[in-house]
Amino acid sequence: MPFTYAYPRAALTVDCVVFGFDGADLKILLIRRGVAPFLGSWALPGGFVRVTETLDDAARRELAEEAGLTQVFLEQLYSFSGVDRDPRERVVSVAYYALVKLADHPTMSAGDASDAAWFPLTQLPPLAFDHAEIVKIALERLRTKVRYQPIGFELLPKQFTLSQLQDLYEAVLRTAMDKRNFRKKILAMGLLIPLNGRTQLGAHRPAQLFRFDAKKYAALKKRGFHFEL
Amino acid sequence: MPFTYAYPRAALTVDCVVFGFDGADLKILLIRRGVAPFLGSWALPGGFVRVTETLDDAARRELAEEAGLTQVFLEQLYSFSGVDRDPRERVVSVAYYALVKLADHPTMSAGDASDAAWFPLTQLPPLAFDHAEIVKIALERLRTKVRYQPIGFELLPKQFTLSQLQDLYEAVLRTAMDKRNFRKKILAMGLLIPLNGRTQLGAHRPAQLFRFDAKKYAALKKRGFHFEL
DNA sequence: TCAAAAGTGTTCTTGATACACCCATGC
DNA sequence: GCATGGGTGTATCAAGAACACTTTTGA
Numbered sequence A, B: 001m002p003f004t005y006a007y008p009r010a011a012l013t014v015d016c017v018v019f020g021f022d023g024a025d026l027k028i029l030l031i032r033r034g035v036a037p038f039l040g041s042w043a044l045p046g047g048f049v050r051v052t053e054t055l056d057d058a059a060r061r062e063l064a065e066e067a068g069l070t071q072v073f074l075e076q077l078y079s080f081s082g083v084d085r086d087p088r089e090r091v092v093s094v095a096y097y098a099l100v101k102l103a104d105h106p107t108m109s110a111g112d113a114s115d116a117a118w119f120p121l122t123q124l125p126p127l128a129f130d131h132a133e134i135v136k137i138a139l140e141r142l143r144t145k146v147r148y149q150p151i152g153f154e155l156l157p158k159q160f161t162l163s164q165l166q167d168l169y170e171a172v173l174r175t176a177m178d179k180r181n182f183r184k185k186i187l188a189m190g191l192l193i194p195l196n197g198r199t200q201l202g203a204h205r206p207a208q209l210f211r212f213d214a215k216k217y218a219a220l221k222k223r224g225f226h227f228e229l
Numbered sequence C: 001t002c003a004a005a006a007g008t009g010t011t012c013t014t015g016a017t018a019c020a021c022c023c024a025t026g027c
Numbered sequence D: 001g002c003a004t005g006g007g008t009g010t011a012t013c014a015a016g017a018a019c020a021c022t023t024t025t026g027a
Helices: A055-067 A131-148 A160-172 A180-189 A214-222 B055-067 B131-148 B162-173 B179-188 B213-224
Strands: A003-005 A011-021 A028-034 A046-048 A074-078 A090-100 A116-121 A192-199 A207-212 B003-005 B011-021 B025-031 B044-046 B072-079 B089-100 B116-120 B192-199 B209-210
Touching: A003 A192, A011 A055, A011 A074, A011 A160, A011 B131, A028 A055, A055 A074, A055 A090, A074 A131, A074 B072, A131 A160, A160 A180, A160 A207, A180 B213, A214 B192, A214 B213, B011 B055, B011 B131, B011 B162, B025 B055, B055 B072, B055 B089, B072 B131, B089 B213, B131 B162, B162 B179, B162 B209
Parallel strands: A011 A090, B011 B089
Antiparallel strands: A003 B003, A011 A028, A011 A046, A028 A116, A074 A090, A192 A207, B011 B025, B011 B044, B025 B116, B072 B089, B192 B209
8 A cells, every 4th residue: 555755755764862870870671672773772762753643652652662661751852864874765864862660660571573672871782873962962962951851850760869869960961960969959849748757678777768759849830940960 | 756765764953043143132033934833833943854965965955045144154953753752744853053243244134034033042932743852951951061162252243352252151050150250261261362443332441352263172172172161 | 521331340139169077877 | 686778967168249430531
């Protein structure tokens, strides 16, 4: 059932850079390709956009199909249009980045995709197409955005300790931060709600758990508040 | 000469939000449509992406064809994909925003487009398609970006006074700024080169002209400097 | 000489930085 | 009782905010 047009058209795809944090390293989710081209290579989850869906719809559908991920933070990143980025034909890809609570999706053994795995950013394998470039842009975006919007919480479990939060920021921004100043600043915003539960983990003093107060943030933002860390 | 594909494909367009500054108001460039749909309505300059060109190429080509603009600051903004955003068929549009030195392109009587005109942002006519939404997103981007990247200079002539620069920031950010503090801060960055010429304008004290030192900025940026105003 | 925009310093307040020790727990 | 990470306060320094008058020119 062919579809014909008066002028040639590029194919349209979405690709998703999915970030996760395991408490130590920032990681991204890759899928091993089961079809040519780049058969057997690692690639970003993604695929063709259907003519009946928006780009956001397509990105969410691909995340669900290829990685079993739903309900994740997802934001459009950039559109990539190099004329030869796909060896088969002209393909324009709209890239997204997603943030997932790795601890909540335990071990995350992927969906129906042939093969999916988390890679630390420092140990990425060679990637198909121009996906290395897309990852680079996504990382830049994450680094700048995490500083002035409270999106870091999307990478942590709903309940987290201040040390976990600081570890996350240090991993994303690749900088060491002073513990007292970090706690002072983040608590001064009044966006973290202390919970009565506690965490024990290993053999140490239990830490206070917090959750991010999204409603309060939304209200403050309307009144001109700017998150910044 | 039809082109056929196994699956239906969306058409792909680019649309450009072109900002200009006349010394008092921030303006955008609109084109009056000469074809259906929205015949006679005002719309953003833009058009279909050819299968042989990148998105950036397409945006620059459309700016040249429809508005006679070349050599302008141009940056990809966001991709819009509402299923019904074009009444004819499925069209995905990649939006760009451009900054032009309005004073250098004098009166800017447009290119070969049937009709082009500059509108102050406060007095925009109804726009075709979802272009009002695109303008809104572009304006948000401009407002956030102008504060931490030196792109404001793209809207001023190469030589400008500090008052012109401050007027620009006040127009874009819609805030009043203190003259002494503004000058102190911007000069402290060391990115403005004072010129020996002077401007006279009306019947007042001449003002020192400056130009932006793009080379110095590039060098500083590499060493971790962050522009911020 | 007047109107209009250019230009210039200091004080105060606020937020950022630097820094070291005790606490609670499991082993 | 010891190893491990959790938790806390102050003093200093830098940057941002507030603020009013003199200068230069053309008309």
